[in-house]
Amino acid sequence: MKQKLYRTLIELTNGPFTANLIKKFTHSKLSRRLIKSYATFYRINLDEMLDDINSYENLHTFFTRKLKENIRVIDQNEDSIVSPVDGVLEDIGKIDGNSVIYVKNKTYSISEMLGSSDRARKYAEGTYMILYLSPAHYHRIHSPINxxxxxxxxxxxKSYPVNRLGIKYGDSTLSKNFRTITELEHDWKSIAMVKVGAMFINSVEIINHDLEWKKGEEVAYFSFGSTVVLLFEKNSFQLNEDFSVPSEVRVGQALGKII
Known part of the structure; x- marks a missing residue:
């Protein structure tokens, strides 16, 4: 009953009109008045920001703020996989032989997520990792490896909520929401980086269109709280032992390594 009610409410409020209304407001000068209260409510570290809080024209520019240079330390081990975002490591586990993952007692199809059973097949019996960004987090996305x-x-x-309620009650949000997929190759190993849009707004903006990415460099940003899913091939990734789930992570922090 809770799941049905949740999905009904989301469908009623998640449409082009609502999305455009939110987008228009967050890009307006009127929204500037909310920046300081937003920062206070979410306890955002103002000392990390590149620009002064009074310099942002609207809520959107504040939400997609940049950080000061070198404020995040990028792990330099050649084969390390670093966190591409500031966020919460919500889940990590094994992709089964049918390219399916189980998150919070729900089933997600990697074939549906990637849009092709052929693309998904290479990740069968591999590892998945889910990184969630709340409205409080820094929302720029960086490369996890060279x-x-x-x-x-x-x-x-469409994009539905990807927070804990969205994962619990939503309809396969990780594999059905608007999403931008980048397939990376490092040392002949494939890594899929799935950037999932959040509620109301298809919020993934790609800014780096180069054919090669350097570990830690900025490649995209979210215009709303969202999620990144990392997929690794079988026997190609080893998680750092000191991680538990859930764990707060930061850009550049080593999550594990390619093996």
């Missing part, structure tokens, strides 16, 4: 870009594309049309 890599070549093998493929990039977008799927989906």
């Amino acid at each position: 890599a070549k870009i093998m493929n990039r594309y977008s799927l989906g049309s």
Whole structure:
């Protein structure tokens, strides 16, 4: 009953009109008045920001704020996978032989997430990792490793919540929301980086279109709280032992390594 009610309410409020209204407001000068209260409510560290809080024209520019140079330390081990975002490591586990993952007692199809059973097959019996960004987090996305870009594309049309309620009651949000997929290659190993849009707004903006990415460099940003899913091939990734789930992570922090 709770799941049905949740989905009904989300469907009633998640449409082009609502999305455009939110987008228009967050880009307006009127929204500037909310920046300081937003920062206070979410306890945002103002000392990390590149610009002074009074310099932002609207809520959108504050939400997509940059950080001061070198404020995040990028792990320099050649084969380390670093966190591409500030966020929470919500889940990590094994992709089964049918390219399916189980998150919070729900089933997600990697084939649906990537838009192709052929694309998903290479990650069968591999590892998945889910990184969630709340409205309080820094929302720029960075490369998790030095890599070549093998493929990039977008799927989906709508975006539903990807917070804990969205994961629990939503309809396969990680594999059905608007999402931008980048397939990376490092040392002949494939890594899929799925950037999932959040409620109301298809909020993934790609800013780095190079054919190669350097570990830690900025590649995209979210215009709303969202999620990054990392997929690794079988026997290709080893998680750092000191991580538990859930754990707060920061850009550049080593999550594990390619093996």
